[in-house]
Amino acid sequence: MAEPSRRALLVKEFANTLDVEAGTDRADSREGLAGWLIEMGLAAAGSIDVCESELRDFLVLRAGVRELLDAAGDPDPTLVAASDEVTRRLPMFVSLSSMLRPVVVEGEPAPEDAALDAVPAVDPATDLPRDFFFGVEAETLTADPTETAARRAMSAIAGAVATIRITGEIGRLTRCAALSCAMVFFDASKNHSRRWCSMRVCGNRAKARAYAARRREA
Ligand SMILES: [Zn+2]
Numbered sequence: 001m002a003e004p005s006r007r008a009l010l011v012k013e014f015a016n017t018l019d020v021e022a023g024t025d026r027a028d029s030r031e032g033l034a035g036w037l038i039e040m041g042l043a044a045a046g047s048i049d050v051c052e053s054e055l056r057d058f059l060v061l062r063a064g065v066r067e068l069l070d071a072a073g074d075p076d077p078t079l080v081a082a083s084d085e086v087t088r089r090l091p092m093f094v095s096l097s098s099m100l101r102p103v104v105v106e107g108e109p110a111p112e113d114a115a116l117d118a119v120p121a122v123d124p125a126t127d128l129p130r131d132f133f134f135g136v137e138a139e140t141l142t143a144d145p146t147e148t149a150a151r152r153a154m155s156a157i158a159g160a161v162a163t164i165r166i167t168g169e170i171g172r173l174t175r176c177a178a179l180s181c182a183m184v185f186f187d188a189s190k191n192h193s194r195r196w197c198s199m200r201v202c203g204n205r206a207k208a209r210a211y212a213a214r215r216r217e218a
Contacts, residue, residue, distance in 0.1 A: 008164050011065065011170075011173060012185070014062060015184035018066070020181060020182040021183070030049075030054075033058055042156055043150070043153050048153075049149075051150070054148070054154070057086045061157065063082070063083065064080045067079045071177040087158045090154060091143060091151060091155060092142065095141075095142055174192075176196050178196060
């Protein structure tokens with residue numbers, strides 16, 4: 001069974017800050033979103049203040065991500081395009097100087113000379129472990145350290161989406177096809193073709209509805 005990478009987990013958790021079934025939203029206020037970012041390790045406690053426009057941008061980005069993961073494969077292009085307007089303004093850059101360092105493959109021990117010149121585990125600009133941003137590539141794709149904590153966190157999320165798209169892992173993240181649920185889940189099955197978060201609950205509900213509809217027609 002495939003295990004989700006940290007980045008896939010981050011994208012999933014971000015999408016699921018909205019819980020359709022429970023009617024709750026972790027990002028329904030600036031404080032709520034800041035609390036979630038701290039919980040996820042994307043911001044240090046006491047160092048983040050999400051402003052109104054940042055909150056709006058997070059919500060637009062989230063709507064785009066949730067559409068992208070639509071189980072029916074029929075995402076609303078308007079919502080996805082709106083999230084592009086947010087991501088195009090994100091302060092991210094590709095650091096070639098970080099590429100002078102040896103490549104370390106996730107899950108494998110670092111080569112001996114890598115330890116000598118390893119990227120510091122903690123980002124001096126934020127005091128946060130770099131892992132939370134872009135993983136072992138550390139600063140290859142990075143957020144501008146002069147930006148606000150909220151915008152750096154937004155960059156980390158967008159960077160995670162881009163990375164799992166490149167690795168193909170995004171194909172395992174799916175929004176449940178049941179509209180009353182719409183939870184994003186990680187599909188560990190071999191051909192990753194699951195449509196519902198849970199066959200027992202959402203899948204069976206959908207089948208029962210389809211059965212009832214067929215009976216009405218008959
Ligand atoms: Zn579901």
